[in-house]
Structures are given as structure tokens and as C-alpha cells.
Amino acid sequence: MERILGHVKSKRRYNSSGRLEQARRNRVAILEAAERQLGERGYAGATVAAIAEEAGVSVETIYKAFGGKAGLVRALYERGLAGAGPVPAYERSDDMREHETDPRTIMREWGLLTAEVASLVTPIRLLMRSAAVHDQEMASLLEDIDNERLKRMRHHARYLKDRGYLREGVSVGEATDILWVCSSAELYELLVTKRGWSLQRFAQYVTQFMVVSLLPEKP
Known part of the structure; x- marks a missing residue:
């Protein structure tokens, strides 16, 4: 038995x-x-x-x-957020910043991850933006994902503040806004989609933008 x-x-x-x-x-x-x-x-x-x-x-x-269709769009967006590697991009980001002590290296890694993720999520993000003009469900979804991204950028900004990495006079709110711009589909659309920048050049630009805007000058 x-x-x-x-x-x-x-x-x-x-x-x-x-x-x-x-x-x-x-x-x-x-x-x-x-x-x-x-x-x-x-x-x-x-x-x-x-x-x-x-x-x-x-x-x-x-x-x-x-x-339904809106759920498919969200799932595609979330798949893009995970990036191209076997480990989700946000997990790689969090793991890196917990072990890295050089803020400029952190910015460089964030620049690379931003380019990687943006190449995947920007097409679906632009589709949402276009559809949201006439579709309330898409408008609500777009607002939701923008709020989620803003929340994560604020999380990064507070981390920089707590570690003492932010330049004197740069608030958590200002750092959040700068990170928000760097991670936007609109920035990727302008420089990569419309101006033909490579992902490498885009990653370098995002890195430099964050370094100059957020960190103290090198002594």
C-alpha cells in the first residue's frame, strides 16, 4: 500500500x-x-x-x-523593467549599491542599467502614452507606472543622501527629480530613437549627467 x-x-x-x-x-x-x-x-x-x-x-x-489588453501592456512593461539579464535589473542595482562604496562607480552602473532597461521599456511606454490620449484605462496605467518609477527614484535619492554622497545643497527632492529625468522614456526617445545615439553613448551621458548634477566635485 x-x-x-x-x-x-x-x-x-x-x-x-x-x-x-x-x-x-x-x-x-x-x-x-x-x-x-x-x-x-x-x-x-x-x-x-x-x-x-x-x-x-x-x-x-x-x-x-x-x-485583458491593459494587463498585457503592464506585463510587457514589467518584463522590460527586469532588463535583459537572468537576474532582474532592479535586483542587480540594489545588490551593487549595497557592496559598492564609490559613488561614481554606482552612477556608472546605474547609467548602464538605465540604458539596458530603457531599450526594452521605451517602446511599450510610448505606446501607452499614445493610447492614453483616448483610452482611460491606459491613462490610469500610465499614471500608475510613472508613480512607481518616481517612488523608486526617491528610494535611490534617499540612499544617496543617507550615504553622504550628495553634493551639499542638493536635496532628496532635487535628486529624485534628476534621477526621474534620467530614467524617463522621453530622454531615451530624444537621444536614441530620434537622434540615433548608441546605447553605450546614452549610458555614458546619463552617468555624466548624474555625476555632475548630484555629486561633489573631485578634490
Whole structure:
């Protein structure tokens, strides 16, 4: 009897693992399809039905997992925020600043991460901005993600203040605003999308902007 029960339990664990893997594959397929459909047709033109057909899933699966088209846009944005590496960008950022003591090195690493993340989130962020003009759900989502980004920039600014890295006279509020500008899709759009800057040049510019604006001059 024990052998029979053990076999049943093992089989259940295997099935559960298989279902989780299938759900993960479905999620990847849905987001890839959503990214293509939104990029080609825009927010108004893309439909959940077309995304479901391309991804090979049911419409109900998308609504259950994401809650609709606005949920897909948010999921794409959050995927972009994680960056291109195996470890999410925000985790890499927090780990780096806890171990690094040179503020200029911290700024350089933030510049690199900003460029990495901006290259992924800017297209979806600009789609939100365009759709928000006529779609209240998108307008609300755009406001939410802007508030979330501002909160994280304030978190970084307070860290700089607590470590004594900020130049005398630079408040947490001013540092927050500067970091807010550096991490904006608009800055990336102007310099990279419209002026053709490379990611390396953009990262260097963001780094220098933060150093000059926030840190004391070298003695």
C-alpha cells in the first residue's frame, strides 16, 4: 500500500510540474504575440482574439492570466523593467549599491542599467502614452507606472543622501527629480530613437549627467 501511495504522490508532483511549465510557456507565447500585435497594429488595433490566435491559446486563457489588453501592456512593461539579464535589473542595482562604496562607480552602473532597461521599456511606454490620449484605462496605467518609477527614484535619492554622497545643497527632492529625468522614456526617445545615439553613448551621458548634477566635485 505504501508503494502505491508513493507512486500516486510522485505522479501528482510530476503532473503539477508539467502544468506549471505549460503555463510558463503559454505566458511567454502570449507576451511575444502581444508585443508583435501591439507593435504592428497599435493599442486600438490589436485585439485579444488576434493575440490569442497567434499565441495558440484561448481568449479565456489571456483574460484569466492578464485580465485583458491593459494587463498585457503592464506585463510587457514589467518584463522590460527586469532588463535583459537572468537576474532582474532592479535586483542587480540594489545588490551593487549595497557592496559598492564609490559613488561614481554606482552612477556608472546605474547609467548602464538605465540604458539596458530603457531599450526594452521605451517602446511599450510610448505606446501607452499614445493610447492614453483616448483610452482611460491606459491613462490610469500610465499614471500608475510613472508613480512607481518616481517612488523608486526617491528610494535611490534617499540612499544617496543617507550615504553622504550628495553634493551639499542638493536635496532628496532635487535628486529624485534628476534621477526621474534620467530614467524617463522621453530622454531615451530624444537621444536614441530620434537622434540615433548608441546605447553605450546614452549610458555614458546619463552617468555624466548624474555625476555632475548630484555629486561633489573631485578634490
